[in-house]
Amino acid sequence: MVSARATAAAVRDPELPVVTIEELGILRDVTERDGRVTVTITPTYSGCPAMDVIRADITAALHADGYRDVEVATSLAEPWTTDWITxxxxxxxxxxxxxxxxxxxxxxxxxxxxxxxxxxxxxxxxxxxxxxxxxxxxxxxxxxxxxxxxx
Known part of the structure; x- marks a missing residue:
């Protein structure tokens, strides 16, 4: 099984599909505890319409890799900045x-x-x-x- 972090990091941004969410800097954290995977992401700006698609893509990718209990959380504390693009x-x-x-x-x-x-x-x-x-x-x-x- 691929690590949950690697799976989430490989998800592509739907508006900029040449980059992953990790490369864009919106992937903040991935934790695994008691069979549950929690992925934390930060939108490029509040109200970003792509966030629903990103959440669904992360969940689908993790389910495809065998992770059943998946939560995608949003963190607005420390707002995203373009400096986070790798x-x-x-x-x-x-x-x-x-x-x-x-x-x-x-x-x-x-x-x-x-x-x-x-x-x-x-x-x-x-x-x-x-x-x-x-x-x-x-x-x-x-x-x-x-x-x-x-x-």
Missing amino acids: PAGQAKLQRAGIAPPAKKTVLTLTVRCPRCGSPDTQELSRFGATACKALWRCRACREPFERVKAI
């Missing part, structure tokens, strides 16, 4: 053409195009396909791209 997650977003956010400790003067690397970009809309992304365009290669909003 380096592997940042790289996967970049490869998928989604500009990852800069760490909050870095002064961001521009957003680099995830396709060609040019800093000559502009925000087209603060709102992208999902609430956690914005729509940008590269002036150099002329390609549109999404960017995960820094929180």
Whole structure:
């Protein structure tokens, strides 16, 4: 049997399926006690509509691996931040053409195009396909791209 942690960590984010919930930084804890698995997750923002899907996907994955008694809890204490996206997650977003956010400790003067690397970009809309992304365009290669909003 695969560990409950490994199973939960492998669940993909439904809005950013190139990354797992662990790489996105929303997987907070996995505990096993007396046959019960409790997975704690933190939404990227309160009211995130993907949380119901993530809960169902975690439960289904754990059931498929033989875990019968599963609880998925939500923790809002310490709110999620884009700084929790792992380096592997940042790289996967970049490869998928989604500009990852800069760490909050870095002064961001521009957003680099995830396709060609040019800093000559502009925000087209603060709102992208999902609430956690914005729509940008590269002036150099002329390609549109999404960017995960820094929180």
